[in-house]
Amino acid sequence: xxxxxxxxxxxxxxxxxxxxxxxxxxxxxxxxxxxxxxxxxxxxxxxxxxxxxxxxxxxxxxxxxxxxxxxxxxxxxxxxxxxxxxxxxxxxxxxxxxxxxxxxxxxxxxxxxxxxxxxxxxxxxxxxxxxxxxxxxxxxxxxxxxxxxxxxxxxxxxxxxxxxxxxxxxxxxxxxxxxxxxxxxxxxxxxxxxxxxxxxxxxxxxxxxxxxxxxxxxxxxxxxxxxxxxxxxxxxxxxxxxxxxxxxxxxxxxxxxxxxxxxxxxxxxxxxxxxxxxxxxxxxxxxxxxxxxxxxxxxxxxxxxxxxxxxxxxxxxxxxxxxxxxxxxxxxx
Amino acid sequence: xxxxxxxxxxxxxxxxxxxxxxxxxxxxxxxxxxxxxxxxxxxxxxxxxxxxxxxxxxxxxxxxxxxxxxxxxxxxxxxxxxxxxxxxxxxxxxxxxxxxxxxxxxxxxxxxxxxxxxxxxxxxxxxxxxxxxxxxxxxxxxxxxxxxxxxxxxxxxxxxxxxxxxxxxxxxxxxxxxxxxxxxxxxxxxxxxxxxxxxxxxxxxxxxxxxxxxxxxxxxxxxxxxxxxxxxxxxxxxxxxxxxxxxxxxxxxxxxxxxxxxxxxxxxxxxxxxxxxxxxxxxxxxxxxxxxxxxxxxxxxxxxxxxxxxxxxxxxxxxxxxxxxxxxxxxxx
Amino acid sequence: xxxxxxxxxxxxxxxxxxxxxxxxxxxxxxxxxxxxxxxxxxxxxxxxxxxxxxxxxxxxxxxxxxxxxxxxxxxxxxxxxxxxxxxxxxxxxxxxxxxxxxxxxxxxxxxxxxxxxxxxxxxxxxxxxxxxxxxxxxxxxxxxxxxxxxxxxxxxxxxxxxxxxxxxxxxxxxxxxxxxxxxxxxxxxxxxxxxxxxxxxxxxxxxxxxxxxxxxxxxxxxxxxxxxxxxxxxxxxxxxxxxxxxxxxxxxxxxxxxxxxxxxxxxxxxxxxxxxxxxxxxxxxxxxxxxxxxxxxxxxxxxxxxxxxxxxxxxxxxxxxxxxxxxxxxxxx
Numbered sequence: 001x002x003x004x005x006x007x008x009x010x011x012x013x014x015x016x017x018x019x020x021x022x023x024x025x026x027x028x029x030x031x032x033x034x035x036x037x038x039x040x041x042x043x044x045x046x047x048x049x050x051x052x053x054x055x056x057x058x059x060x061x062x063x064x065x066x067x068x069x070x071x072x073x074x075x076x077x078x079x080x081x082x083x084x085x086x087x088x089x090x091x092x093x094x095x096x097x098x099x100x101x102x103x104x105x106x107x108x109x110x111x112x113x114x115x116x117x118x119x120x121x122x123x124x125x126x127x128x129x130x131x132x133x134x135x136x137x138x139x140x141x142x143x144x145x146x147x148x149x150x151x152x153x154x155x156x157x158x159x160x161x162x163x164x165x166x167x168x169x170x171x172x173x174x175x176x177x178x179x180x181x182x183x184x185x186x187x188x189x190x191x192x193x194x195x196x197x198x199x200x201x202x203x204x205x206x207x208x209x210x211x212x213x214x215x216x217x218x219x220x221x222x223x224x225x226x227x228x229x230x231x232x233x234x235x236x237x238x239x240x241x242x243x244x245x246x247x248x249x250x251x252x253x254x255x256x257x258x259x260x261x262x263x264x265x266x267x268x269x270x271x272x273x274x275x276x277x278x279x280x281x282x283x284x285x286x287x288x289x290x291x292x293x294x295x296x297x298x299x300x301x302x303x304x305x306x307x308x309x310x311x312x313x314x315x316x317x318x319x320x321x322x323x324x325x326x327x328x329x330x331x332x333x
Numbered sequence: 334x335x336x337x338x339x340x341x342x343x344x345x346x347x348x349x350x351x352x353x354x355x356x357x358x359x360x361x362x363x364x365x366x367x368x369x370x371x372x373x374x375x376x377x378x379x380x381x382x383x384x385x386x387x388x389x390x391x392x393x394x395x396x397x398x399x400x401x402x403x404x405x406x407x408x409x410x411x412x413x414x415x416x417x418x419x420x421x422x423x424x425x426x427x428x429x430x431x432x433x434x435x436x437x438x439x440x441x442x443x444x445x446x447x448x449x450x451x452x453x454x455x456x457x458x459x460x461x462x463x464x465x466x467x468x469x470x471x472x473x474x475x476x477x478x479x480x481x482x483x484x485x486x487x488x489x490x491x492x493x494x495x496x497x498x499x500x501x502x503x504x505x506x507x508x509x510x511x512x513x514x515x516x517x518x519x520x521x522x523x524x525x526x527x528x529x530x531x532x533x534x535x536x537x538x539x540x541x542x543x544x545x546x547x548x549x550x551x552x553x554x555x556x557x558x559x560x561x562x563x564x565x566x567x568x569x570x571x572x573x574x575x576x577x578x579x580x581x582x583x584x585x586x587x588x589x590x591x592x593x594x595x596x597x598x599x600x601x602x603x604x605x606x607x608x609x610x611x612x613x614x615x616x617x618x619x620x621x622x623x624x625x626x627x628x629x630x631x632x633x634x635x636x637x638x639x640x641x642x643x644x645x646x647x648x649x650x651x652x653x654x655x656x657x658x659x660x661x662x663x664x665x666x
Numbered sequence: 667x668x669x670x671x672x673x674x675x676x677x678x679x680x681x682x683x684x685x686x687x688x689x690x691x692x693x694x695x696x697x698x699x700x701x702x703x704x705x706x707x708x709x710x711x712x713x714x715x716x717x718x719x720x721x722x723x724x725x726x727x728x729x730x731x732x733x734x735x736x737x738x739x740x741x742x743x744x745x746x747x748x749x750x751x752x753x754x755x756x757x758x759x760x761x762x763x764x765x766x767x768x769x770x771x772x773x774x775x776x777x778x779x780x781x782x783x784x785x786x787x788x789x790x791x792x793x794x795x796x797x798x799x800x801x802x803x804x805x806x807x808x809x810x811x812x813x814x815x816x817x818x819x820x821x822x823x824x825x826x827x828x829x830x831x832x833x834x835x836x837x838x839x840x841x842x843x844x845x846x847x848x849x850x851x852x853x854x855x856x857x858x859x860x861x862x863x864x865x866x867x868x869x870x871x872x873x874x875x876x877x878x879x880x881x882x883x884x885x886x887x888x889x890x891x892x893x894x895x896x897x898x899x900x901x902x903x904x905x906x907x908x909x910x911x912x913x914x915x916x917x918x919x920x921x922x923x924x925x926x927x928x929x930x931x932x933x934x935x936x937x938x939x940x941x942x943x944x945x946x947x948x949x950x951x952x953x954x955x956x957x958x959x960x961x962x963x964x965x966x967x968x969x970x971x972x973x974x975x976x977x978x979x980x981x982x983x984x985x986x987x988x989x990x991x992x993x994x995x996x997x998x999x
């Protein structure tokens with residue numbers, strides 16, 4: 001691809017030779033001839049000066065330091081993301097329903113949608129234009145998949161649940177499982193029928209083997225632009241605000257409300273029935289047991305130590321309240 | 334539905350107008366006309382007095398405060414759970430084997446059972462009356478599914494494993510995977526063939542994408558009435574006692590034995606080869622590295638702090654054993 | 667099976683009666699007549715002397731203490747692992763493609779391979795000799811499965827991903843999901859197309875519902891002999907060295923490099939872009955936020971305490987930097 005054609009698609013301008021051929025993305029350090037790379041700030045100026053890339057996505061201020069052709073842009077990383085789909089196009093399958101799929105006669109599948117091998121689309125489900133239901137997938141009764149949304153193989157979207165447009169759901173994700181609602185009784189745990197839905201907005205990414213429980217009565221809500229990594233557990237009636245990003249292995253217990261534009265690090269655990277403000281950033285592996293009312297960055301993970309030192313630390317922590325008392329006694333004497 | 338008909342099904346009595354229509358469940362605060370709600374204690378008396386519900390499940394002592402018709406009951410929350418299935422009946426699929434399913438000729442499927450699209454039932458498997466095997470599910474050789482048990486779409490029940498009656502297994506759950514048993518050898522890890530089973534009792538709930546490994550030699554055992562949330566990992570030869578409830582994202586390592594009536598909070602991690610007594614309650618995100626011999630509530634999660642304060646805390650914890658020595662020195666001087 | 671036949675297969679020798687019949691494995695304490703057991707060291711000498719097993723795998727030094735026939739071996743546990751496959755052979759399905767499978771005409775399936783019911787093998791995929799693709803599995807375009815590798819039911823191996831020979835992948839595992847690569851932009855998160863692969867070596871075990879993301883540009887690499895337990899999350903571009911063992915529920919963030927012969931305990935969380943040296947052993951539930959440059963054992967988990975004591979401990983930890991200051995003040999006075 002010619003660099004000026006690429007710049008044209010991005011509505012940006014070229015500095016240097018627009019006839020430069022680019023056909024692959026690469027990082028500054030690993031790029032070779034024919035590669036397009038990117039640089040976000042002066043911090044990487046040495047790597048920039050030495051890159052072997054044929055072209056670079058670059059902010060105005062660094063153009064003079066580029067040893068190759070350049071596309072000038074305010075947000076090189078976002079431009080790089082766009083280029084990743086232009087230089088490496090998605091292998092969208094051909095439209096149509098596989099002869100081996102099971103599509104209920106009362107389901108509505110747009111002619112431009114694709115239903116893969118052994119996929120099930122149940123009664124009254126609606127699959128919109130250019131949506132893709134991967135092989136071995138399941139779309140339950142009255143469920144809805146928005147335009148241009150792609151479910152990779154082996155995704156479950158349960159009855160009455162919905163996902164909007166331009167979404168992407170990785171394999172093994174389960175959307176609409178019945179949540180953990182049980183009442184104690186004299187005969188043991190009595191299940192509460194979970195009759196709410198999962199409602200997912202537009203441009204939402206759901207990672208592999210992530211689970212999202214349907215609401216107990218009301219819905220579980222995932223707003224537009226939310227991105228969810230793999231193996232996240234979202235319990236019933238959770239609400240997640242726009243453009244919040246959640247890394248892998250996070251667990252969120254029931255009825256918790258998470259604001260907009262949050263960034264939740266991997267393996268955080270968030271208890272139920274709390275609220276997290278907009279713009280909160282959580283370090284990986286934090287435990288959140290109370291509401292967070294102010295935006296900002298928070299953490300709770302423990303330091304890793306060589307095991308012999310750890311044993312002493314562990315023992316000392318177990319007795320820390322005693323240590324506090326000893327210090328108080330010293331202060332009084 | 335008329336309130337007196339509902340009360341009749343619960344074998345309970347109505348205070349007020351038995352002709353009241355109820356057709357939906359709702360919480361005290363969100364209930365509208367036509368809704369049935371519940372209240373468990375005097376703690377919620379203000380919400381009770383102001384509820385717009387048409388009827389309430391209520392203990393005797395609070396009847397006078399109900400602004401609407403009432404069903405009197407000792408356990409309103411358990412009654413509410415029962416009502417959730419009466420007012421919102423389960424959408425059980427019709428009995429019979431889908432024409433697209435693969436049922437081995439030596440499998441035994443009761444005529445009242447339902448086998449979904451693309452489900453596989455292998456040789457010598459037994460599916461009892463009113464059981465449901467969801468679409469894309471797998472029931473291995475010699476596996477058994479008890480009466481009225483429902484496997485949602487995409488569940489795997491591996492060879493020789495069993496689940497009892499009135500169970501419910503959410504999508505993506507894997508029951509009977511081969512556990513992590515390897516012997517070190519000069520050529521690397523040597524796998525130990527895992528030949529035990531998973532045996533699950535009656536009235537057990539298994540959450541979405543939860544995994545339960547088969548025993549190495551003996552069985553992995555899940556007793557009657559156990560409820561397991563999503564994304565739980567249960568390793569080989571674990572035993573879990575009756576009516577124990579385990580929240581999402583818990584990991585339990587091999588051969589650990591958990592008692593009856595325990596409540597294990599979300600994201601707890603429990604090492605292998607230990608025993609946990611009956612009636613133990615674990616706070617969310619606790620790490621359990623030793624046996625627990627007494628019932629009671631335990632915790633180990635760390636406090637969440639703003640990140641600048643957290644960094645100092647983290648540093649101080651790393652040096653806590655040194656701090657202990659300094660205090661000892663002060664005490665001696 | 668006669669003991670001397672078994673010893674012959676292991677290329678080992680019998681002490682005592684080689685005509686002894688053995689037909690099952692069992693532990694020292696639970697073994698009965700007909701069982702083969704093993705003992706690794708003198709630590710178990712009392713259990714050895716009292717075992718009811720018919721035969722024992724035993725180091726030379728303990729032969730005199732065996733109350734039964736014995737096979738003498740340097741590594742009884744590894745020999746036991748070998749015996750587990752001889753006494754309890756794997757139920758490998760018959761070769762051939764199920765009539766209900768969907769194998770693309772441009773896929774290459776070796777005649778000795780087995781493709782299960784409703785499995786999908788996409789265009790240009792290659793399935794080598796004696797490989798098994800379980801029911802409801804998915805092997806994407808250009809993906810490759812090595813000889814003697816077995817994918818249990820409902821495994822996803824995405825486009826262009828590869829697994830070597832003699833591997834074993836448990837149900838629900840997803841290999842080759844698109845990782846969590848997004849650039850912030852004025853219109854929200856912009857996805858970066860993930861175009862790398864997952865490359866898995868020989869003799870690799872992948873646990874149930876474990877997820878391994880494909881690389882963003884370069885590959886995610888799992889070396890020969892790596893063993894991965896259930897519900898592990900491996901992000902894009904992670905590299906894992908030979909014979910490293912990782913227990914269940916571990917999360918590894920993007921681009922982290924883990925050495926050879928490491929042992930990572932269950933539920934550890936490892937941040938992205940760090941390196942872990944060869945031979946590192948991590949206690950269960952540790953959080954790793956920095957590179958580890960020296961082999962050795964490390965830990966970070968918190969002590970479990972009864973909840974009232976825990977509350978005081980938790981409060982004291984939150985104020986530990988203040989406590990440090992108080993001690994410093996005392997030291998100065």
